Amino acid sequence: MSGARPAAGPAPLRLSERIVYPESPRWRDGELWFSDVHDYAVKRVTADGFVHTVVRVPSRPAGLGFLPDGRLLIAGALDRCLWTWDGDTLALVADLSDMTRGLLNDMVVDGAGRAFVGDTGFNLMAGEQPRPGQVILAVEDPGTRAFRARVVTRDVVFPNGAAVSPDGRAYWVAETAAHRVSRFRVTADGDLVARRTVAELPDMPDGLCLDETGALWVALLRRGEFRRVGADGTTTDIVSADGRLAVACTLGGHDRRTLYLCSAATTMADLARGVSSGLIHTMTAASGAGWP
Incomplete structure (x- = not known):
């Protein structure tokens, strides 16, 4: 992390605070969408900070992504299923429970509509013994709208935030x-191969996003900071979450230069009971690239 420094420019601006625990932020149609995990709902926030509840998800929403036709794809953590929301109906589209070892976690949907879903491998909050997780690929058949799913890489240690070039x-x-x-090469069939470590970090990385230079913004959960990590693994910028958990981040806005920083005032013990006060801040950064 040689050369790491606080990010230059004004301090992040608070966008909204009427949230419990914001995860998996996604920019879409002029608003920021996110899973308010411990409020069991997908929500969106407008440019003036007003939070709307989009849909309640009884199985606890985790990763989000938008399919090519505009439907929202939601990973249900507890039931280990994929759901879609078309603006009117929450529909079950894939039951991944038979192939999931832990809980469904974060997810990224790329431009071709391929959903890469993290399986944690074990239930951390339930006190289960750690074991390796995996990444599941789910793809919808455009004709039948049936989803096909398979494991595309194993031995991933609690997969969380993800991005696609x-x-x-x-x-x-x-x-x-x-x-x-870690970084993988994606084959034409969606397999994840040629794995390599991009960055070793001093704390637990949670959500992440990619910018136009190939650098990643990574939320370091318990350390309470967001780091910009270059393609060579070097930390170039640090943004503090001011004592809160640093949960997730994404780049959005009309030019994708607005960095949305999701954090939560809570402890791991309180979070296990669903006790949390979430916030979203914004700041200007290099333009986003790829997905999300």
């Missing part, structure tokens, strides 16, 4: 319990 050929994932970010 603009050309769809590279995939990054935060391995939370291993304190690292």
Whole structure:
């Protein structure tokens, strides 16, 4: 992390605070969408900070992504299923419980509509013994709208935030319990191969996003900071969450230069009971690239 420094420019601006625990932020149609995990709902926030509840998700929403036809794809953590929301109906589209070892976690949907879903491998909050997780690929057949799913890489240590490059050929994932970010090559069939470590980090990485230079913004959960990590693994910028958990981040806005920072005032013990006060801040950064 040689050369790391606080990010230059004004301090992040508070966008909204009427949230419990914001995860998986996604920019869409002029608003920021996110899973308010411990309020069991998908929500969106407008440019003036007003929070709307989009849909209640009884199985606890985790990763989000938008399919090519505009439907929202939602990973249900507890039932280990994929759901879609078309603006009117919450519909079950894939039951991944038979192939999931832990809980469904964060997810990224690329430009071709391929959903890469993290399976944690174990239930952390339930006190289960750690074991390796995996990444599941789910793809919808455009004719039948049936989803096909299969495991595309194993032995990922608590897969969490993820990103896909603009050309769809590279995939990054935060391995939370291993304190690292890994990169894979994506084959034409969607397999994840040629794994390598991008960055070893001093704390648990949670959500992440990619910018136009190939650098990643990574939320370091318990350390309470957001780091910009270059393609060589070097930390170039640090933004403090001011004593809160640093949960997730994404780049959006009309030019994708607005960095949305999701954090929560809570402890791990309180979070296990669903007690949390979430916030979203914004700041200007290099333009986003790829997905999300």
